[in-house]
Amino acid sequence: MVEAFKNSWITFKSIFIGMGITIRHFFGKSVTLQYPDERPVLPNNARAKLYVNIDDCIGCNLCARACPVNCIYIDTVPSTSDVDLGKTSTGNPKRFWLTRFDIDMAKCMYCDLCVHPCPTNCIYMVSEYEYSEFNRTNLIYHFSNLEPAMVAEVKEKAANEAAEKQRQREEMMRKKAEEAKMKQIEAKKQAEEKNDGEKGSEPSKKENGDS
Amino acid sequence: MDVLMIQSFAEPGLTHFLIVSAILFSLGIMAVLSRRNTIMVLMGVELILNSANINFIAFSRFTELSLDGQMIGLFVIIIAAAEAAVALAIVLNVYNRFKTINLDEISLLKG
Amino acid sequence: MTQYLLNINPIAILVHAAIPLTIILVYALVAIWAERKVAGFIQDRLGPMRVGGWHGWAQSIADLLKLIQKEDIIPADSSRFLFKFAPFMMFAASYAAFAVIPFSSSYIGSNINIGVFYLLAVTSVLTLSIIMAGWASNNKWSLLGGMRSAAQLVSYEVPTIATVLTVIVVTGSLNLMTITEMQSGNDILGFLPNWLIFQNPFLLVAFVIFFISILAESHRVPFDLPESESELVAGYQTEYSGMRWAMFMLAEYADMLLLSLLGATLFFGGWNSPFGEFMSGPFWSFFWFMLKGLLLVFVMMWIRWTLPRYRVDQLMYICWSILIPLSFINLVLVALWEVIF
């Protein structure tokens, strides 16, 4: 009997405590934002749309490798010797043309992992959150600022330079090979002469080291 | 005769209520006799009790029976409530034992 | 009752029928909106804000227009007549009971001597209409909801009637108008109004029991098992759509208002002003009466957003093991108090 009264007292007490809490919330301030009329101000490090400051990008590809869902696509072309791409604002020299820097925001999962490896802090999240699209391909953002013609030119240049370099290298190799051959022949001759005259092995050792 | 008919149609008197109760009674009898479902028979019994009640109350309205008729009607309702409770408990017990409430199949006296 | 039928002309009957209907319809529109606002505020939200300017006041009107346009779907294997008829019967049951509610000091639909008894009798038809809807839908969730509600309503009718009996023991009348008139004046402790709840400490207990039972009778949380949307997908309403569903909604809110007004009449002095002669008169008495009823409705909404739902066995335990014995003991105590003082 006493137990029953105690139980019912506890029940009523807890009901009244609960109703007190709800009535306090009833008169309290609501947290709703009337969205199209009022917009929330995002905090500083909010994860939202990705942005790339393409002027600072050195094409190191670290962000693309850090991305868990592979939503960053980077293509680079090395710059030719006649063009100086300048330096980034952090002082790193730029050595690549960025022919393609695409981010697929439809794939992005806002993990923030691409932001931290960047050596020049050029990829970061901006507080913009209204970028829905009707077509999913519109969610692929192109950050590279090169014109298609420019891209072709740069590619051609780079290819030419690469071919040139290749040719030079081959030339050099051939020259070296020729020199080596000449030396060998000379060495042989000398050796024969020495064999004829006095016996010695030092030149041949030198030859081996050269080749 | 015609005038009498129209008059008797126009104003519901004792006979009108009695005729309604007679029709209800015969329908109740019909349900009790022709249905084999126990609950259906119970419903027929309720109908018969109601028709009897209409009679009592009609007499209390139109004759010298006065409020005694309503009193008896009250007791009929009380007894009908008790009857329904007990009868349905029995029906549930019967159903639990025989898995049927068909009156023809539960004629055994021993469960 | 009969005197009224014989002596009144049809136009008067129509007017008498239209007044409670208007009150119910306006109340239902406001209450559905208010329920959503209360839910919103209690959860630190705002609720509907868009339709009709200030705080979305036209939201339920917009919902009503939407429901009127919706297709009326009837399940293929249902029992068509009963399926169509059930919502109207449910509304009729709560609407018919409004006839004996004394809305104001000069208006009551039908001033019959068995007012409270008639009200309780008519609202018991509600149970059957819910079973009808549940069974006719030919859906197991609906049937379960209907049977649950039948068990619940039949059980909770006992403590309701027992607590109403305590009031009848004190006032000695079944007529709601007489009961209200007995509570006029401010005599208790010099300033408190003569409401029954202040007259007798055991009537306070009776009111608590009565309030718990009307929560169960009108299917409000924490006793909303018949329509528990998370377990039974809205119970007996599952197969209903469009206007028929709206009728259920209307009937439910009408039932809520009816029982709240009954509580206000029985325990809080009905249309009596709390300040004695100040602000009394036909209009002000209507105002006070509706204010008391709507406050009780607000408490019901407040409880809805505070408490969780009971299990079926807990529901039956509360009714049969606690409320019914308590209400009968309380009835005896109230009678003793009345004899002694």
Place this chain on the structure above:
Amino acid sequence: MELTTILFYLFSIVTIGAAAVMVFSKNIVHSAFALMFALIGVAALYVLLYADFLAATQLLVYVGGILILILFGVMLTSLGYTFNFRTITVNLVPATVLSTGAAVLLIFAFVTTEWKITEVAERPDTVYDLGMMLMGDYILPFIVAGVLLLIAIIGAILMSTRLSAENKGGT
């Protein structure tokens, strides 16, 4: 025509029609709901007979109590599915003959008898008079009815608890 007359014919038709549907319907749940309409019609007839208290009692006890019990009985004793509630009909010819005979006989008796009608004034306060009679002349039947109800309740509870105990033990 007076309003009372129209109401009388309306409610008689409703009552008799619903009772007929109840008796002749094949589906037992339809029968139960038809019984509800018949009972409500009977309550309305009580009102026309100046028995307002009895009408309310009829609604409360029959519609709110007995009918729900019957529906529970139907739902609990029909095997499984919702719409498998068909019941068989037997003895159709003898039952029809007997009930029609009873109806004809009763109506003939009612119409031909010369009733001694005393037109009473309206009864404004049946509740008070009924209460006084219950506590006066009818005190013994009142107590007996109370005891009967108590016994019925105890019996019903006993039977149904034994039922559930058997269910637990048996299966």
